[in-house]
Amino acid sequence: MQVAAQCDTSTNVPFNERDALWPNYSPPQDLIFTHGSGTELYTDRGETYIDFLSGIAVTAFGHAHPHLLDALSTQSKKLWHVSNVFRIPEAEKLAKRLAAVSFADRIFFANSGTEAIEASIKAVRGYQAAIGKPERNRIIGMSDSFHGRTIAAVAASGNPSYVQNFAPTDHGFDHITWGDMASLDAVINEKTAGVIVETVQGEGGIRPLTSQMLNHLRQVCDARGLLLILDEVQCGVGRSGKLFAYETFGIEPDILAAAKGLGGGFPIGACLVSEKVGQHMVVGTHGSTFGGNPLAAAVGNAVLDLVLEPGLLENVLKQANTLRAGLEELVSDCPSVLSKVTGLGLMIGAKCAIPNVELMTALRQSKLLVGRAGDNMIRLLPPLNVSDMHVTQALNILGKEVRRLEQP
Numbered sequence: 001m002q003v004a005a006q007c008d009t010s011t012n013v014p015f016n017e018r019d020a021l022w023p024n025y026s027p028p029q030d031l032i033f034t035h036g037s038g039t040e041l042y043t044d045r046g047e048t049y050i051d052f053l054s055g056i057a058v059t060a061f062g063h064a065h066p067h068l069l070d071a072l073s074t075q076s077k078k079l080w081h082v083s084n085v086f087r088i089p090e091a092e093k094l095a096k097r098l099a100a101v102s103f104a105d106r107i108f109f110a111n112s113g114t115e116a117i118e119a120s121i122k123a124v125r126g127y128q129a130a131i132g133k134p135e136r137n138r139i140i141g142m143s144d145s146f147h148g149r150t151i152a153a154v155a156a157s158g159n160p161s162y163v164q165n166f167a168p169t170d171h172g173f174d175h176i177t178w179g180d181m182a183s184l185d186a187v188i189n190e191k192t193a194g195v196i197v198e199t200v201q202g203e204g205g206i207r208p209l210t211s212q213m214l215n216h217l218r219q220v221c222d223a224r225g226l227l228l229i230l231d232e233v234q235c236g237v238g239r240s241g242k243l244f245a246y247e248t249f250g251i252e253p254d255i256l257a258a259a260k261g262l263g264g265g266f267p268i269g270a271c272l273v274s275e276k277v278g279q280h281m282v283v284g285t286h287g288s289t290f291g292g293n294p295l296a297a298a299v300g301n302a303v304l305d306l307v308l309e310p311g312l313l314e315n316v317l318k319q320a321n322t323l324r325a326g327l328e329e330l331v332s333d334c335p336s337v338l339s340k341v342t343g344l345g346l347m348i349g350a351k352c353a354i355p356n357v358e359l360m361t362a363l364r365q366s367k368l369l370v371g372r373a374g375d376n377m378i379r380l381l382p383p384l385n386v387s388d389m390h391v392t393q394a395l396n397i398l399g400k401e402v403r404r405l406e407q408p
């Protein structure tokens, strides 16, 4: 394809450059970031944006954090990739560290959230087959979930819009309505192998499961010989105010998928499992070319250094409280714009009474970046080390725009 490119002189990027990409995303046309620092993103028109989206919970320590820069550049000069046919000390170290601070005993590294979910699904089916119950291969998910975009992950999600036009859709998943634990017993049968849920639902509308729901799930799984997968791709790695969100609820999963924040912007995913499950994932069961390569694992270790630093999780909870209090005030002052605040830690949803896109766009015009989520929410995912100053600035912008949009 030949294109006569016209350049936007302020960015030197041809406006029609997107013509060669799948049209599956719709970014604002005239906004291109050139660099970032901490919670701020800059355009080369000299504009500064406050980043309360963090690449959808990925840049957990903002942009260009010195410790992460150092880990990446040091490793990049030594070794990028050797393949898992050789030992990778950086990955072994990251796995040991993750196991030491979680329920898990064994970790598989992937490159994305959906790959961590795929590994989780295979771990459930592989376990049931290994203990002599291969007929148990169906997994129960909840409606309105998001587990990624591969064929199995969309089938797991229980969201008709994700599977539409991608038939066949039965890849071994059954569904219950989100949070409807009473219907679980009716859906479980002799073919059920496990259950998959997001500890805090992200894309579907920022909704944490309750302690009661998770305890019920754990009990049912134990009683019926099922494995429990928690999808913490978005809510894990410190975002909830605990290292993993399940710690908030006093239960442990058998399998946990992590990704987004784990690489701080470098692609890495992980499937964490207990020894009961992990002992069966032997040679030949699963693998990845790139997963856990030296570069990704070095950055993952550096992210973990920062998450485990004393005071970091306290900062998550403190800034979350300030943000939620500010948003609650706006809900009561401006009920025709905002109707409620939800979430856990620095994964905060504000349900809109106007179309969420309208508020998101207004905030962006005032240089605050937030995301959208289902159920007409806007989604706040600031870096975990966000400062008082940026929280104050963000609340000022939110206050200004929400009050402006409030019907008199």
Ligand SMILES: *Cc1c(COP(=O)(O)O)cnc(C)c1O
Residues within 6 Å of the ligand: 111, 112, 113, 114, 115, 117, 146, 147, 148, 149, 198, 202, 203, 231, 232, 233, 234, 235, 259, 260
């Ligand atoms: C983002 C996300 C995924 C998919 O992760 P990718 O890296 O986009 O494949 C899976 N589950 C949850 C809860 C997510 O938020």
